[in-house]
Amino acid sequence: MYEDERYQMLRLIEQSYEHWTSKKLPTPSIMEEERLRWLDEQSPYGLLVQNNNEEPLFIYANKQAQIIFGYSLEEFLSTPSRKSAPPQMQRDRECLLEKVTTQGILMGYHGTRVDKQGMLFEIKNGMIWNLISKSGETIGMAALICKSET
Template identity: 40%
Template sequence: MTSFALAPEFAALLADSHLRLVGTPLVDQHVPIADAARWLYQDAPFVLVAHNADADPRFVYANRTAQRCFEYDWDEFVTLQSRLSAEDPNREERARLLEDVRTQGYSTGYRGLRIAKSGRRFWIEHAVVWNLVDRAGVYRGQAARFADWTDV
């Protein structure tokens, strides 16, 4: 497991970017700041994933809920190109969403078809996707969260 899973600095990047761009907190208000990284990774009741800023981005973060939903463990997830979370026919629509987020900062209410490691297909519902921008204004990638998904 890389250091991002429980790294306070990465949790802060996720939470700070979400608050600045989306306008709502990512971390439950009852969670102490010192415990935010652990809560996001282990206890958050939503899928939380992030990919880097590469031309063909790779996942760099997937909380436990994401691992259960997509059926990849941490080591598998963080070697996966994020485009592979959607099947080929759905990748163009996903790419349009990510480009819109890149230029606008975030998107809410997204619905899209995804695929798990086993081949199980599912709709993600009401997803929020946002840019990861550090406090210096440097673009670090994108993140997504959703709590609702339905098997096809």
């Protein structure tokens, strides 16, 4: 994924987030282009996007999401999003995504996830929202995640 494509995706992520929350994604006070670079490369929280395919794939992951899950960007972009949760948590994950589909956004979610090495970890105070194209069509889901240190 090239820099321009990542920044286009980040603009779409933020526009959709703002649609649901009336706020911009949390960042330091910096200029717009630096803001996008910060979200992509320096954010302390992970940002992930999955598409709406029958078997959804990740189509974006910022640097922090890559660190949290242990995947390179190339690996993320070829990974079905269901692999982010352990097999025993798939039904919970499906229910969570169904809520997002109907409500548009889910704030404050917690859940068990699995990294590339198969190690389980907890997400705390996460947010998931429908990703909306410029034409108003839902084209996927975006997530803001923080790994619990406990």
